[in-house]
Amino acid sequence: MIEFDRVTISYYGATRPVLSTVDLMVDEGELCLVAGRTGVGKSTFLGAINGLVPHFTGGHLRGSVRVAGQSTADQPPREFAELVGVVGQDPLAGFVTDTVEEELAYGMEQLAVPPDVMRKRVEETLDLLGIAELRRRPLRTLSGGQQQRVAIGSVLTAHPRVLVLDEPTSALDPTAAEDVLAAITRLVHDLGTTVVVAEHRMERVAQYADRLLYLPGDGSVRSGPPAEVLATADVAPPLVELGRLAGWSPLPLSVRDARRLAAPLRDRLADRVPAAPAAGERRTALEGKGVVVRYGELVAVRGVDLTLGRGEVVALMGRNGSGKSSLLWALQGSGRRDGGSVDVGGEDPGKLPERARALVGLVPQTPGDLLYLETVAAECGQADVESGAEPGTCRKLLDRLAPGIADDGHPRDLSEGQRLALVLAVQLTAAPPVLLLDEPTRGLDYHAKRHLTTILAELAAEGHAVVLATHDVEFVARTVGRVVVMAEGEVVADGPTAQVVVSSPAFAPQVAKVLAPQEWLTVDQVAEALND
Numbered sequence: 001m002i003e004f005d006r007v008t009i010s011y012y013g014a015t016r017p018v019l020s021t022v023d024l025m026v027d028e029g030e031l032c033l034v035a036g037r038t039g040v041g042k043s044t045f046l047g048a049i050n051g052l053v054p055h056f057t058g059g060h061l062r063g064s065v066r067v068a069g070q071s072t073a074d075q076p077p078r079e080f081a082e083l084v085g086v087v088g089q090d091p092l093a094g095f096v097t098d099t100v101e102e103e104l105a106y107g108m109e110q111l112a113v114p115p116d117v118m119r120k121r122v123e124e125t126l127d128l129l130g131i132a133e134l135r136r137r138p139l140r141t142l143s144g145g146q147q148q149r150v151a152i153g154s155v156l157t158a159h160p161r162v163l164v165l166d167e168p169t170s171a172l173d174p175t176a177a178e179d180v181l182a183a184i185t186r187l188v189h190d191l192g193t194t195v196v197v198a199e200h201r202m203e204r205v206a207q208y209a210d211r212l213l214y215l216p217g218d219g220s221v222r223s224g225p226p227a228e229v230l231a232t233a234d235v236a237p238p239l240v241e242l243g244r245l246a247g248w249s250p251l252p253l254s255v256r257d258a259r260r261l262a263a264p265l266r267d268r269l270a271d272r273v274p275a276a277p278a279a280g281e282r283r284t285a286l287e288g289k290g291v292v293v294r295y296g297e298l299v300a301v302r303g304v305d306l307t308l309g310r311g312e313v314v315a316l317m318g319r320n321g322s323g324k325s326s327l328l329w330a331l332q333g334s335g336r337r338d339g340g341s342v343d344v345g346g347e348d349p350g351k352l353p354e355r356a357r358a359l360v361g362l363v364p365q366t367p368g369d370l371l372y373l374e375t376v377a378a379e380c381g382q383a384d385v386e387s388g389a390e391p392g393t394c395r396k397l398l399d400r401l402a403p404g405i406a407d408d409g410h411p412r413d414l415s416e417g418q419r420l421a422l423v424l425a426v427q428l429t430a431a432p433p434v435l436l437l438d439e440p441t442r443g444l445d446y447h448a449k450r451h452l453t454t455i456l457a458e459l460a461a462e463g464h465a466v467v468l469a470t471h472d473v474e475f476v477a478r479t480v481g482r483v484v485v486m487a488e489g490e491v492v493a494d495g496p497t498a499q500v501v502v503s504s505p506a507f508a509p510q511v512a513k514v515l516a517p518q519e520w521l522t523v524d525q526v527a528e529a530l531n532d
């Protein structure tokens with residue numbers, strides 16, 4: 001169905017090609033997971049399938065890419081729309097209409113699908129993605145995860161023969177991610193749709209994949225059965241790491257497979273307890289009382305009380321649309337706040353717009369909005385100057401999160417994960433007393449996330465308070481000491497990580513599911529216990 005014949009892709013100014021002489025065949029009805037470290041070229045690879053690369057992104061392609069026998073060189077990407085449906089990394093950028101319903105119908109209108117069929121598919125898709133209530137909503141008023149659902153829905157309705165998805169679950173809550181993947185697997189089984197999906201959170205997709213396309217970073221693409229390729233890949237989901245640690249073969253890709261192998265490991269761990277983080281006496285860094293955020297009739301945050309201690313790293317979790325981003329912006333001070341108070345060291349950031357950024361930093365869901373200079377070096381230099389940090393501070397942080405980014409590159413040309421890493425580095429350089437991060441792991445590989453965990457722990461040790469709104473349960477398990485869960489604008493759970501996540505079907509990390517009823521959260525904890 002998809003055929004790469006000696007494909008080499010280079011961007012201008014780059015020292016080496018992103019892909020080099022790649023030969024590859026993907027059969028009809030296969031579900032392929034594309035994986036590799038941040039910035040290796042996953043989006044470039046996906047873009048080549050419908051000709052977006054190089055037609056829209058610039059760069060140069062040698063060799064040929066064919067889909068269902070048609071070459072991408074001969075036709076512009078829009079001619080491929082009937083054949084290849086694409087969901088990009090930034091849903092908002094891909095929207096062409098104003099409301100949810102219009103967006104779901106748009107693709108079908110272009111293909112002249114009869115109105116009665118169109119109606120039916122729109123209804124099915126609204127239900128499938130749990131967005132029926134949002135049907136008349138303007139797209140720009142949706143939460144990040146709601147937008148991502150619409151973006152996926154609008155492509156599914158057109159029933160393309162090939163579906164290309166770039167990090168399709170990065171903004172979805174764990175349950176929604178499972179639903180979307182189930183819907184996609186159904187298309188593969190029922191309609192023979194061919195699916196190519198890039199995803200950093202491999203734990204969400206690996207078990208559904210027929211094949212793994214792994215980009216090691218040297219321009220090649222390694223292709224094979226997921227468990228086989230993962231045995232040596234330098235990115236792997238927690239289950240695979242646990243399997244490597246315990247010596248399981250074949251490596252498990254689903255929790256169910258892992259549980260079957262796990263009895264001996266549970267026995268070895270039976271008399272150990274996971275090391276618990278020490279919770280000391282903490283001075284308050286931020287106190288929010290009765291915070292309310294309204295958008296017209298809709299109350300997004302309903303009188304939330306939240307106190308953050310200095311030295312705390314806290315995760316804010318909860319379904320898409322439960323009010324996490326709204327709460328973060330209200331706490332930061334530049335977002336809406338229709339009631340309640342926020343106190344940071346005796347000041348209210350909402351009443352001091354010019355001071356707000358110095359008191360509370362926020363990395364938004366679309367981090368690129370914060371970048372406005374021409375080069376990576378200029379952004380880093382500016383961050384050092386503005387924060388009074390030693391020259392080179394920001395660049396060092398960036399290198400820990402995403403190594404190898406050129407100084408003279410334009411932030412616009414960075415991969416999604418690289419751009420997020422840059423914005424994180426800028427904010428971490430400023431290091432205000434309170435730091436709020438909205439979904440800070442999109443586009444980041446497992447190594448980058450490990451470094452982020454360490455950097456946040458260092459900040460906490462210096463007395464900063466950090467809150468991350470996230471759906472990345474694996475990142476939460478290794479990074480935070482406390483989890484706050486929101487539902488419909490209210491806080492419904494607040495406590496130590498293990499207590500909140502272990503027994504939750506949605507928020508439990510893979511290790512907890514495999515080793516339950518024991519309360520292990522991460523592979524590192526298990527490794528440490530086995531070494532004792």
Ligand SMILES: Nc1ncnc2c1ncn2[C@@H]1O[C@H](COP(=O)(O)OP(=O)(O)OP(=O)(O)O)[C@@H](O)[C@H]1O
Pocket residue numbers: 011012018036037038039040041042043044045057058413414415416417418443444
């Ligand atoms: N339009 C462009 N011009 C110049 N360089 C680019 C362009 N697009 C991407 N690059 C560079 O090419 C490399 C591959 O980028 P790509 O977006 O394909 O990576 P990725 O694996 O999808 O990354 P991520 O995991 O962050 O999504 C990166 O180093 C990036 O900086």
Ligand SMILES: Nc1ncnc2c1ncn2[C@@H]1O[C@H](COP(=O)(O)OP(=O)(O)OP(=O)(O)O)[C@@H](O)[C@H]1O
Pocket residue numbers: 140141142143144145146171173295298300318319320321322323324325326327
């Ligand atoms: N500008 C707006 N106008 C109207 N409604 C809005 C607006 N911004 C957000 N909402 C709604 O408020 C609710 C909370 O949105 P918010 O972005 O805070 O959720 P979230 O928990 O961060 O979601 P996600 O996990 O998807 O990012 C959602 O139902 C959303 O559709």
